[in-house]
Amino acid sequence: MADKVCLQPCLGLRKESVLGRQALYVVHEDLRPETTVLGCGPALNANVQEDLDFIGLYPVIAVEACELDCATRLVGKKGKQVARTLRVTDLAQELAIDLASLPERHIPTEHPAVQALAKRIAEQVDALLAA
Amino acid sequence: MQEQDFKVALLPCNGIGRLVSTVVRQAGYRIRELRPDQVVLLSSGRLAVKDPEHFALFQKYPVLVIDGCRPHCASFMCDELGKTPAARIYVADVMAENKIAMAGEKRRGLSAKGEKLVAALTQKAVQEVDRIIADEMLSTL
Numbered sequence: 059m060a061d062k063v064c065l066q067p068c069l070g071l072r073k074e075s076v077l078g079r080q081a082l083y084v085v086h087e088d089l090r091p092e093t094t095v096l097g098c099g100p101a102l103n104a105n106v107q108e109d110l111d112f113i114g115l116y117p118v119i120a121v122e123a124c125e126l127d128c129a130t131r132l133v134g135k136k137g138k139q140v141a142r143t144l145r146v147t148d149l150a151q152e153l154a155i156d157l158a159s160l161p162e163r164h165i166p167t168e169h170p171a172v173q174a175l176a177k178r179i180a181e182q183v184d185a186l187l188a189a
Numbered sequence: 190m191q192e193q194d195f196k197v198a199l200l201p202c203n204g205i206g207r208l209v210s211t212v213v214r215q216a217g218y219r220i221r222e223l224r225p226d227q228v229v230l231l232s233s234g235r236l237a238v239k240d241p242e243h244f245a246l247f248q249k250y251p252v253l254v255i256d257g258c259r260p261h262c263a264s265f266m267c268d269e270l271g272k273t274p275a276a277r278i279y280v281a282d283v284m285a286e287n288k289i290a291m292a293g294e295k296r297r298g299l300s301a302k303g304e305k306l307v308a309a310l311t312q313k314a315v316q317e318v319d320r321i322i323a324d325e326m327l328s329t330l
Contacts, residue, residue, distance in 0.1 A: 100233045163215065
C-alpha cells in the first residue's frame with residue numbers, strides 16, 4: 059500500500075489553475091507534508107527523474123482547472139494512469155466558492171477559498187491512502 | 190496589402206516545485222500586461238499535451254522561452270515540439286546579472302525581494318520581445 063500521494067496540478071494560466079496551485083502548496087506544506095509529494099508538470103514532461111519517480115512510486119491525484127485535463131493527460135503521456143482526477147471547478151461548486159470574485163494572477167494561501175479547497179483535497183489524499 | 194501579425198509566443202515554464210516557478214509565472218503575466226498586443230502567453234501544461242489551439246500559436250509565432258530552473262523544462266518542450274526558440278532566458282542568469290538573492294522567499298507568495306526579481310525578469314523579457322519583433326519586421330523588408 060502506498061504511503062504517499064503525488065499531487066499533479068495542471069499549472070495553466072487561468073484563475074482556477076492559480077487557485078488549485080495555491081491549494082496544493084497548502085496541502086503539501088501545511089496539511090499533509092508527510093503523505094504528499096508535489097509533481098511539477100513541465101519537469102515531468104522533461105523527464106526529470108524525481109518527477110518520473112513520483113508518478114512511478116505513488117498514486118497520482120491530478121488537480122485540473124478545466125475540461126482539457128492536461129495534468130491527467132501528461133501522466134498518461136508518461137505511461138501511467140492517475141488514480142483520481144479532481145477538477146477545481148467542480149470542487150469550487152461543491153464548496154460554494156465564488157470563482158468570479160477571486161483575483162486572476164495570485165491568491166494568497168490564507169484566502170478562505172484556498173484553505174477550503176486545500177482541506178477538500180487533503181481529504182481526497184486521506185481517502186486514497188486508506189483505500 | 191496584407192496586414193502583418195507581429196507577435197511573440199511567450200513560453201514560461203510555469204512549474205510549481207521551486208521558488209523560481211512562482212517568479213516565472215508572475216513575470217509571464219506582467220510581460221503580457223506590458224505588451225498586450227505583441228505577446229501571446231502560452232501554457233506549458235497545454236503545450237505539453239499538444240493542445241491544438243496552443244500548438245498552433247506555438248507554431249505560428251517566434252517563441253521566447255523562460256526557464257526557471259536547471260532542467261530547462263520550457264526549452265525541452267520547444268525541442269520536443271521541433272522548434273528552436275527565438276530567445277531563451279534563464280532565471281538564474283537574471284538573478285546573477287542583477288545581484289538578487291532569494292534567500293527567505295517562499296514559493297507560495299513573493300515578498301519585495303521576489304518582486305524585484307519578477308521586475309528584472311520582466312524587463313529583460315520585454316527587451317527580448319521588442320528585439321524579436323524588430324527582427325521579424327526587418328526580415329519582411
